[in-house]
Amino acid sequence: MNQYKSVGAVLLASVLSFSCHKHFTVKSNEYKQYVISNEVAADSSVIRYYAPFKQQMEAEMNKVIGTASSELEKSSDPETSLGNFFADAILVEARKIEPAIDISFPTTKGGIRNSVSAGNITVANIFELMPFDNEIIILKLSGAGVQKIADYLAASNGQPVSGIRLKVVDKKAYDVTVAGKPLDLNREYIIATSDYLANNGDDQSSLANPLERRNTGKLIRTALLDYVAEQTKNGKSITPLIDGRIVVSGN
Amino acid sequence: MEELLFQATDRREFLKKAGTIAGFLGVSACPLAAFAGSETVQLTILHTNDVHSRIDPFPMDGSRNQGMGGVARRSALIKSIRAEQKNVLLLDAGDIFQGTPYFNVFGGELELKLMSDMGYDASTFGNHDFDNGVEGFVKQMHNAKFPFLSSNYDFSNTALDGKTKPYQIFKKQGTTIGVFGLGIELKGLVSKSNYGETQYLDPIQKGNEMASFLKNEKRCDLVICLSHLGYKYKDNKVSDQVLAKSTRNIDLIIGGHTHTFLKEPETILNLDGKATLINQVGFAGINLGRLDFFFDRQSGKHKMMAAVCPVSEKILV
Structure with missing residues (x-):
């Protein structure tokens, strides 16, 4: 027994020196992932808890901020009233941030998720139109860069733009003008677009390698809401407009 | 003692x-x-990332994620897991805000209140959490009954000064778990007017310092990083993968930002040749991740x- 005691004493001494070391080590781990689908029962107390928030949110969303004199249609046409409204609105709102903007190309046709019906325009309508949280990006492009946009507009059968006009024959751009003047390959232009398109979204790279880029932090949706509210304040309704900015012929 | x-x-x-x-x-x-003479302690880590104000499930509109997600379901699921497991940590990796009109109308109040009700233990900042500016976040912060952890944002010249924590230590049945947070570079991602004077510090350096501190000085049995750096990038931009292989002492990275749906955690060997796990569960509360660690009580x-x-x-x- 004495022998054991002495061993014990040595052991105890070493406990003192090691006692502040970790006492737990990970032996193994397991992973599981739960898919939150309709097969997971909902916590009714949570639903009850946020019901008043939901009501208020829906009331805010149903707030009327303007009117459309007739329907702004979503279609695959080269130029659409919905696309023109979108691009014109972003040109106006982006110029409040950077007055020198020449062109807006804020979305593709596919990026506009809903049409606007005739009559009241609600906050929800704008959210349905633009559910994505993309922000306005301001780019400085060379004339050749703007030519690339024109080429893409021609090749993709037109996209929502404002400030630029062109004719398209056999998917090629002709007679490109900016603010009424022929595109000048020797000057620079300022473009308003979205972070999505500027980052080569929708499988296009027409805005790649800008001379300069500025992120505004202003959501495109917020700009659309501001635009409609301002039109209403000025006693105007949103009116569908097709002005021949992209004319396709010879197909 | x-x-x-x-x-x-x-x-x-x-x-x-x-x-x-x-x-x-x-x-x-x-x-x-x-x-x-060992005894096993089970720690259950539940986690989300990039929930983006998704309170209700996605609407049944034919879109890819229709009918998925929803806080009420997540809450019920978490409650059922808590009923079975003694040691649960519920964590989030940021981008709580922005994505549904709930955020536009209430500024994040509802998101933080519901997370508090579900018993979230900690979160970190995502870039979208600054969408109403630093001030907008501070205004809602009292609704969060859990800490926001950040080691690589210096908020000292902002309204968030003193309102965040670099780390949090949790004790679960004798185990010590250290959790800290890392955020993505805000420049170019968030408008300067929104992040203001927030200074971004090198996440590798800060992550290393914090993990070493938690493991060696605070004697944590497990060190978890809540990261909003993103899972991986084509270029050399710092990501969770880069973080894992460039640091020591991080056992688990719960990631976000890139909305990556990982089927299971990825194991990366760190600078010491030890395993660092990375996980990320998509976005919008479509999934809840669960990692169970089994500790040998020595x-x-x-x-x-x-x-x-x-x-x-x-x-x-």
Whole structure:
């Protein structure tokens, strides 16, 4: 027994020196992932808890901020009233941030998720139109860069733009003008677009390698809401407009 | 101290065991494992990232994620797991805000209140959490009954000064878990007017410092990084993968930002050649991740045996 005691004493001494070391080590781990689908029962107390928030949110969303004199249609046409409204609105709102903007190309046709019906325009309508949280990006492009946009507009059968006009024959751009003047390959232009398109979204790279880029932090949706509210304040309704900015012929 | 006390009261048992060990040491080259009087502690880590104000499930509109997600379901699921598991940590990796009109109308109030109700233990900042500016976040912060952890944003010249924590230590059934947070570079991602004077610091350096501090000074058994750096990038931009292989002492990275749906955690060897796990569960609360860690409780005796092994052999020889 004495022998054991002495061993014990040595052991105890070493406990003192090691006692502040970790006492737990990970032996193994397991992973599981739960898919939150309709097969997971909902916590009714949570639903009850946020019901008043939901009501208020829906009331805010149903707030009327303007009117459309007739329907702004979503279609695959080269130029659409919905696309023109979108691009014109972003040109106006982006110029409040950077007055020198020449062109807006804020979305593709596919990026506009809903049409606007005739009559009241609600906050929800704008959210349905633009559910994505993309922000306005301001780019400085060379004339050749703007030519690339024109080429893409021609090749993709037109996209929502404002400030630029062109004719398209056999998917090629002709007679490109900016603010009424022929595109000048020797000057620079300022473009308003979205972070999505500027980052080569929708499988296009027409805005790649800008001379300069500025992120505004202003959501495109917020700009659309501001635009409609301002039109209403000025006693105007949103009116569908097709002005021949992209004319396709010879197909 | 706790352990020493335990040792003193259990000395008789301890001496008996010590003797038994001494008797066996000459027989086997490594007899210690066989005598480890161990007890397993299970820690359940539940996690989300990039929930983006998704309170209701996605609407049934034919879109890819229709009918998925929803806080009420997540809450019920978490409650059922808590009913089964004693040691649960519920964590989030940022971008709580922005994505549904709930955020536009309430500024994040509802998101933080519901997370508090579900018992979230900690979160970190995502870039979209600054969408109403630093001030917009501060305005809603009282609704969060859990800390926001950040080690690489210096908020000292902003309204968030003193309102965040670099780390949080959780004790679960004797285990010590250290959690800290890392955020993505805000420049170019968030408008300057929204992040203001927030200074972004190198996440690798800060992550290393914090993980070492938690592991070595705070003696954490597990070190978890809540990261909003993003899972991986084509270029060399810092990501969770880069973080994992460029640091030491991080056991688990719960990631976000890139909305990556990982089927299971990825294991990356860190600078010490030890495993660092990375996980990320998509976005919008479509999934809830669950990682169970099983710890061996190395009792005082076990620890002693391991520690004194060479000494005992010397005595016997």
